[in-house]
Amino acid sequence: MSPVGEHATTVRRTPLRLLLAGLAALLVLAGCGGGGESSGGGASGETRTVESERGPVQVPAAPQRIAVLSGGLAGDLFTLEAPVVAADPRVLGVQNDASGFPPSWSAQAQQQGTARLASEGAGLSIEQVAAARPDLIIGGGQGFTAAQAANAYPQLQQIAPTVLLPAFTQWQDQLTRIADVVGRADRVPGLLQAYQDRAAQVRGALRVPPQPTVFLYQARDGKSYVITPTAALPRIATDLGFTADDVITKADNPPLFGTGDSFEVSQELLPRVADAPTAIFVPIGQTPLDQLRTNPVYARLPAVAANNAYEVPSSSFRPDYQGAMTTLDTFATLFR
Template sequence: MLPLRRATLRAAALTTAAVLALGACSASTDPGDADATATGAADTSTSEAADRVVVTDQGEVTVPADPQRVVVLNHALAGYLYALDVPVLATVPEVTDDPDPAFSPFWAEEAEADGTELMDWSADGYNLEAILALEPDLIVGGGWGFPLKQATDVYDGLSQIAPTVLVSGSFTTWQEQLEFLADDVFDQAATADELVAGYDERLAEVRDAITVPDGATAFLAGTSDGKTFALIEGEALPSTFEELGFEIDTVQERTGAEPYTAGGDMFEVSAEQVGSVFTAPTVFVIGFNGATTDVATLAEDPVYAGLPSFEAGQAHDLPTWTIRGDYHEAMGLLDVVEEQFS
C-alpha cells in the first residue's frame, strides 16, 4: 500500500493527465485537422501524449517519455537509473570536492558502458554552466541531505536548462526513492517490483540467518573534520536494520534534535553530547562523506571508549557506502550484516 503522501501525489498526477487527455480530444474534433493528422501531426501528438507529468515538492514537471541524456545530481541516485536501464549522461562524485572521484563499485561497469561523465561537484554548489553544456533532456537530483539542499537552492536555474525532477527528502527508504523514480518518472513499475521482490527475498534469508544483539541499536557517523552525527530513526540505514529485526534507538525522539539540514537523515552531536546520545548497547560506526571513521580509531578517545557499546565490544564498523544506500548498496549491506552476525 502506498504511503498517504505518495497516494496523494499519484492522484494529483492522474488528475492532471486526465485533463490533458480531455484537452487533446477536444482539440482534434475539427474535421479540418484530418489532413494534418495524415501528414504527420499525429506522430507529434502521440509523442506529446507519451510525456509524463510528475508531481514533485517543487510542483508538476513534464518529463520526456524516453529520456536519453539524463544528468543525475546525486551519486546516491544514479544507481537506480542503471538498475532501470536508463542512460546516464553524467553524474557527480559521491562527495564534494573529491580529488580522486570514482564511480560506485556497484555500478561502475554500467557507468563506463554508458560513457557516463563524472562532473566536478563543489561544496559551493553545482556548476550550472557545465550542466547546460551537456544539453540534458532531463535532470534528476535531490534525495537525502546536502544534494537536496543544493539542488533546491538552484532549482529555477536547473529547470531552465531541462525538466528537473528532485526526489523528495520525505522519502525515508531507498524503496520509496526507487518507486518514485521507476513508477512516476520512468514508467517502469514492473521493473521496480521485481527489484524490490528480490531484495525482500534476500532480506528474509539474512534475517533468518543472523542473531540480533539484545537491546537498542544506534548509528554514529563521523566526518573527516572530526564531527560526529547520529542517524535518525525511521530513516534510510536505521530503517533497513529495523527490517532485519534490530531494535532501533529513538535518538531523535529522545533528544529532540533537528536534522543538520532540511530533509536530512542525521543530526550533529557535540563531544559533550556523545555520552548522552549514544547510550544504546549496540552502535554501528560509519564514515560520512568519504571519511575513514572506524571503531578502532574512536576507541582511542576516552569519550567514545566509555560508551556502553564500546565497553561491551558491541561497536561495529560499516562501510561508508551503507549510509545512504540505493538498491545495489542495500543488497550489499545484507551481505555485510550476514557476515557480521551469522
C-alpha cells in the same frame, strides 16, 4: 551547518543570454551530429506529466539522455538500467574509485559512457549540463547537491525538462519515485521483492547481538552524530531483527539535522545517549571504527567497551537500492 558540508550551494552561473546562445549552438550541433538526438525530447517524442518539487513537469515518456545532479539519486537510475548521459559522482562519505565514480555504479557508468558533472569540491556547472545535451534532468534528494539544483532551476529548465525530487528518508520511496519519473515503474516490484527475499534469508541466519542498538557517525570536524530510529539504516536493521534504541527520548528531543535522520550530540552527553549494548558506526567522516575505539569518549560507550561495536559502509547511511542490498550483505557477514 552540515558536518560534511551539505549546505554548500556553489553554482557556477552564466548570464542567461549567453547561456541561451550556447544552448542554441549545442542544439544545432546535435541536429547535425550522428544519432539524431536532441535536447528536450525522448526517442519517440511522446511526453508524460510527473510531479516535481516545483510542480508538474512534462517529461519524455522514454528519456534517452538523462542528466542526474545528485550522486545519491544516480545509483537508482543505473539499477533501473536507465540511460544516464551525465551524473554528479559525489555520494556522502563514499570514496570514488579510479574512474571517478562510486564503486557501486562505476561499472555501469563506464559502460554507458556517462560523463562526470563535477569533481570533488566543485559546484554545479550549467555549461557541463548543457554540453551533455540531456532530454531530462533530475535533481533534488538529500544533501548540498539538492540545494545547488534548486538554485539553478531556472537555468536548468532552459536546457531540458527538470524534475526536482524531495529528500527521501527511505530508499524504497526514492526508488519508486525515480522509476516513475523515467517510465520504469514496472521494474520496482521485482527489485523490492529481491530485497525482501534477501532480508529474510539474512535474518534467518543471523546471530543478533544484545539489543537495542544505537547507530552513530563522527563527522569530518570531529563532532558526534546519532542516527534516528526512523532513518534508512536503522529500518534495514529492523528488517533483520534488530531494535533501534530510543535515542530521541534519551537526548530530550533534540533538533534534528537535515531531513531528520540524525542529530548532533556533545561529547559530554554522548555516553548517556549512546548507552545501548550494541552500536553500529558509519565512517562518514572517514574515521574508521578501529580509530574511534582509541578515542576516550567513544571508549566509554558500553557497546565499545564490551566489543559489541560494528562498522558498516558509508553507503548504508542514506542508501539507494544497491546500498540497501550491500547493507544486508554486510550484516550477514558481521553477524553470522
